[in-house]
Amino acid sequence: MKKNINKKIVISFLFTIIITTFIQVPSLAFGPSSDKIYQGIDVSSWQGNIDFSAVKNSGIEFVYIKSSEGTRYIDPYFEQNYQNAKANGLKVGFYHYVTARNTDEARAQADFFARVISNKSPDCRLAMDFESFGNLSVNEINEISRVFLETLESVTKSEVVIYSNAYDARAIFGSELTKYPLWVANYDVNSPQPNGKWETWVGWQYTSTGRIAGISGYVDRNQFTDGILQSSSTIIPEPDTPSPDPDTGNTIVYTVRSGDTLSEIAMRYGTTVSSIVSLNPIIKNPDLIYPGWQLTIKTSNSSGNSQTYYTVRSGDTLSKIAIRYNTSVSSIVSLNPSIKNPNLIFPGQRLLINVNQDFGGQNTCGKILYTIRYGDTLSQLALEHHSTVQEIALLNNIANPDLIYAGEMIRIPCCCSN
Numbered sequence: 001m002k003k004n005i006n007k008k009i010v011i012s013f014l015f016t017i018i019i020t021t022f023i024q025v026p027s028l029a030f031g032p033s034s035d036k037i038y039q040g041i042d043v044s045s046w047q048g049n050i051d052f053s054a055v056k057n058s059g060i061e062f063v064y065i066k067s068s069e070g071t072r073y074i075d076p077y078f079e080q081n082y083q084n085a086k087a088n089g090l091k092v093g094f095y096h097y098v099t100a101r102n103t104d105e106a107r108a109q110a111d112f113f114a115r116v117i118s119n120k121s122p123d124c125r126l127a128m129d130f131e132s133f134g135n136l137s138v139n140e141i142n143e144i145s146r147v148f149l150e151t152l153e154s155v156t157k158s159e160v161v162i163y164s165n166a167y168d169a170r171a172i173f174g175s176e177l178t179k180y181p182l183w184v185a186n187y188d189v190n191s192p193q194p195n196g197k198w199e200t201w202v203g204w205q206y207t208s209t210g211r212i213a214g215i216s217g218y219v220d221r222n223q224f225t226d227g228i229l230q231s232s233s234t235i236i237p238e239p240d241t242p243s244p245d246p247d248t249g250n251t252i253v254y255t256v257r258s259g260d261t262l263s264e265i266a267m268r269y270g271t272t273v274s275s276i277v278s279l280n281p282i283i284k285n286p287d288l289i290y291p292g293w294q295l296t297i298k299t300s301n302s303s304g305n306s307q308t309y310y311t312v313r314s315g316d317t318l319s320k321i322a323i324r325y326n327t328s329v330s331s332i333v334s335l336n337p338s339i340k341n342p343n344l345i346f347p348g349q350r351l352l353i354n355v356n357q358d359f360g361g362q363n364t365c366g367k368i369l370y371t372i373r374y375g376d377t378l379s380q381l382a383l384e385h386h387s388t389v390q391e392i393a394l395l396n397n398i399a400n401p402d403l404i405y406a407g408e409m410i411r412i413p414c415c416c417s418n
Helices: 002-022 052-057 078-087 103-117 138-156 166-171 175-179 262-268 273-279 318-324 329-335 378-384 389-395
Strands: 038-043 062-069 091-097 126-129 160-165 182-185 203-210 219-224 250-255 294-299 305-311 350-356 367-371 409-413
Touching (some): 078 091, 091 103, 126 138, 138 175, 160 166, 273 294, 329 350, 389 409
Parallel strands (some): 062 091, 160 182, 182 203
Antiparallel strands (some): 203 219, 250 294
């Protein structure tokens, strides 16, 4: 009996050696693409004015700058951030926030991105930031990504990179996209988690609450490798393709709320039920839509307004967010039924926001910033500042003039002199 047991042990040991010697076991390793690691940040209008000299002196070598979103929005700090970062010797990259819902929109957004950054010389690969998918299928997401990246490569003659969180890299983006390097966002870990597709990373965003001298508030912190760099630093050419016609409408994403009908939504955005149905394959019956559905809508207005999603961060208030996006607290509340108390929002909460791009967000001549107090009404404020309720409501995207909130900061037309 003992001899038989020993014999079985020897056979098992030999079998294990054979397996480990002759059969290749897939490696789950997922590390940087090179040994050299650079410290970096990524910034947008959220950071406001940045002292890039102080940023550079704090040890930061790379900075990714948001340039644009969709087919209309240009980050108001883009030009300023680019010039100042370059002047202080930082390696610069650009990223575009993709909102496309089909391949035609993907091409248009790649073209728009290219136009925004044309005649500039980025050191780093151009980044696709595609993370808000609405009701798109995995196949649609990958096709939109492929078309966006291929178009961007073609029109800019530059190399590109995919920015993605760890989950989307693992569960959403397909293996066919691994020909493009990955800049992965993965927080609260010692190293990025393997995704089973990419073998290495060229960028790792490891926190969204970093602190750096020269920046007031939080900033995304990153580690980058040589793989994030362009093979050669060249000036981005202007695309040969024609610019999108600004009068043909603007594509937005609308979240269906309880009580909505397609006819009411169509009337609200100056479009038709058939147009909404054609853009949203999820709709099988125009008389049957459900709260929570995200619908792509092509509006007929040219007001310069669009919609975006914003994830609440620690320290945010609705008033601050409203000023940042040139909208109002009441507008944000109306678009987000989850907000029961305008004075109570939580980090991680995702908000749909109307972005008013026609107003630059500065306290320019003819407009003042006013913080609403308890007891204020728009009619009273209009009377005091020689304006009208309609003017104030229009300037601040206030849907219901009878509903304003204490603590909200609004813009008021003013003809007063200093």
